[in-house]
Amino acid sequence: xxxxxxxxxxxxxxxxxxxxxxxxxxxxxxxxxxxxxxxxxxxxxxxxxxxxxxxxxxxxxxxxxxxxxxxxxxxxxxxxxxxxxxxxxxxxxxxxxxxxxxxxxxxxxxxxxxxxxxxxxxxxxxxxxxxxxxxxxxxxxxxxxxxxxxxxxxxxxxxxxxxxxxxxxxxxxxxxxxxxxxxxxxxxxxxxxxxxxxxxxxxxxxxxxxxxxxxxxxxxxxxxxxxxxxxxxxxxxxxxxxxxxxxxxxxxxxxxxxxxxxxxxxxxxxxxxxxxxxxxxxxxxxxxxxxxxxxxxxxxxxxxxxxxxxxxxxxxx
Numbered sequence: 001x002x003x004x005x006x007x008x009x010x011x012x013x014x015x016x017x018x019x020x021x022x023x024x025x026x027x028x029x030x031x032x033x034x035x036x037x038x039x040x041x042x043x044x045x046x047x048x049x050x051x052x053x054x055x056x057x058x059x060x061x062x063x064x065x066x067x068x069x070x071x072x073x074x075x076x077x078x079x080x081x082x083x084x085x086x087x088x089x090x091x092x093x094x095x096x097x098x099x100x101x102x103x104x105x106x107x108x109x110x111x112x113x114x115x116x117x118x119x120x121x122x123x124x125x126x127x128x129x130x131x132x133x134x135x136x137x138x139x140x141x142x143x144x145x146x147x148x149x150x151x152x153x154x155x156x157x158x159x160x161x162x163x164x165x166x167x168x169x170x171x172x173x174x175x176x177x178x179x180x181x182x183x184x185x186x187x188x189x190x191x192x193x194x195x196x197x198x199x200x201x202x203x204x205x206x207x208x209x210x211x212x213x214x215x216x217x218x219x220x221x222x223x224x225x226x227x228x229x230x231x232x233x234x235x236x237x238x239x240x241x242x243x244x245x246x247x248x249x250x251x252x253x254x255x256x257x258x259x260x261x262x263x264x265x266x267x268x269x270x271x272x273x274x275x276x277x278x279x280x281x282x283x284x285x286x287x288x289x290x291x292x293x294x295x296x297x298x299x300x301x302x303x304x305x306x307x308x309x310x311x312x313x314x315x316x317x
Contacts, residue, residue, distance in 0.1 A: 001167045002135050005239050006157050007150040008210070009173035010202045012183035014221035016259035017269065018173055019150045020048075021224065021232055024246045024253045028239075029138050030148035031058070034131065035156075036077035037258035045076075048257040058141060058256040065137050071130050079130040082159045084123065096155045097205060104208055111158060124159070132165045142254075146239050150259070154209035161213075169215035169239055172206050176222060176310045178275040181287050192283035196290045200303070207302045218306070222313055225271035 009015045019032045039045035047056040053075040054060055066073035083095035093099055098106055115121045135147045160166055177199050184195035210216045217238050223231040233243035251267040295304040
C-alpha cells in the first residue's frame with residue numbers, strides 16, 4: 001500500500017518550499033501538484049529540473065506509463081483531478097464546498113451520490129486510478145516510501161481515501177494570515193477584507209475536513225523557515241521515517257516539482273514577513289480585528305488556536 005502525505009493549505013502559504021524540502025529526504029518524493037499545473041501553449045513552462053515537461057525524464061516517463069494503462073494524460077493536467085471538466089462555481093460545488101452552507105454531512109452525501117451516478121461514477125473511478133498509477137510510479141521512479149501530494153484543497157483527500165491502495169496522512173500547512181492576505185492583495189488584486197474572508201473560509205474548511213481523519217498534523221511556514229530541520233523532523237516522524245537534515249543546497253537533489261516561481265530560484269530559505277512593512281495600518285487593523293472576532297465567536301476551535309499562535313509569534317522580534 002502506498003503511503004501518501006497530503007498537504008492542504010491556502011495559496012501563498014509556502015507549500016512549494018515545503019515540497020522541495022520534503023523531497024530532499026531519500027524516502028520521500030513529490031511533484032507538488034499531483035493534479036497537474038495549468039499553463040498556456042505559449043508559455044515556456046518547465047519542470048524544476050529545468051526541462052520542458054515533454055523532455056523531463058520523469059514526466060515523459062509518466063506519460064508513457066499512463067498510455068500503457070489506457071489513461072488520459074496531458075502535460076498541463078494528468079487526469080488526476082476529481083470531477084468533470086467544468087470551470088467556475090458549478091465545478092467547485094460538485095467537488096468542494098456547497099453554496100451558502102458548510103456541512104460535512106451534506107458534502108459526503110453529495111459525493112456518495114455522484115460516485116453512484118452511471119457515467120460520472122466511472123469517471124471518478126478512472127480519476128482515482130490515475131492517482132494510484134501516478135503515485136505508484138513516482139515512488140518507483142524515486143525509490144521512496146512516502147509520496148507527498150501538495151494539491152492544496154482539503155476535499156480531495158475524501159476521494160483519495162476510497163482507494164484500497166493508498167494509506168493517507170495529512171498536514172495542514174499554515175502561514176501567518178497577515179502574510180497570506182498581503183499576497184492575495186498583491187497577486188489577485190483583492191481588498192484586505194476580501195482576502196481575509198477567503199483565508200478564514202479556506203482554513204475553516206481544512207480544519208473541518210481534517211477532523212474526519214486520524215492522522216493529521218499542522219506545520220507552520222514560519223517554523224519551516226526559522227527552524228527548518230526541527231520542523232521537517234516532526235513531519236518525518238509523523239509519517240514513520242527517520243529524520244534527515246536537508247543538504248546545504250537543497251536544490252542539488254533531483255527535483256521534478258510543479259508550482260510557483262519558487263521552483264526556479266536558488267536554495268535560499270527566507271522568512272517573508274513583508275506584511276510588517278508593506279501592509280497599511282488600516283488594513284492590518286481590519287484583518288486582525290476579523291481574526292480576534294473569530295476567536296471570540298469560536299473559543300476552543302482549532303482555527304482559533306492557529307490564529308492565537310499567529311498573534312503570539314507575530315508579536316515576537
